[in-house]
Amino acid sequence: MANTQSAAKRSRQSLSRAIQNRSVRTRLRTLQKRVRSNTTPDAEQIRGLIAALDKAAKRGIIHRNAADRRKARLNALLVRKK
Numbered sequence: 001m002a003n004t005q006s007a008a009k010r011s012r013q014s015l016s017r018a019i020q021n022r023s024v025r026t027r028l029r030t031l032q033k034r035v036r037s038n039t040t041p042d043a044e045q046i047r048g049l050i051a052a053l054d055k056a057a058k059r060g061i062i063h064r065n066a067a068d069r070r071k072a073r074l075n076a077l078l079v080r081k082k
Contacts, residue, residue, distance in 0.1 A: 021061045028052055028062070035074065040081055046074055 002008035031049045035041050050071050057067035 024056055024059075024061050028056060032070070036077070041078060043078070046078055050074060 002011050028049075031045075031052060035045050035049055038045070053062070053067040053070055056062045057064045
């Protein structure tokens with residue numbers, strides 16, 4: 001239990017942010033599975049996933065380098081499957 005009002009508020013905020021961040025990470029994982037499971041990945045799907053990765057990195061949900069690494073792997077996948 002928090003000892004001060006501000007600590008209680010921070011606890012509430014961190015809990016709600018954690019729930020929101022979890023849903024974003026889950027959505028990213030789902031999008032990645034969809035792209036990787038396709039035999040011929042659609043460029044539109046990949047573009048959407050890259051945009052979602054950039055947005056998550058900008059908001060601090062995933063690390064910027066992790067987003068860059070995933071985007072590089074997606075682009076390599078696109079080149080290989082063409």
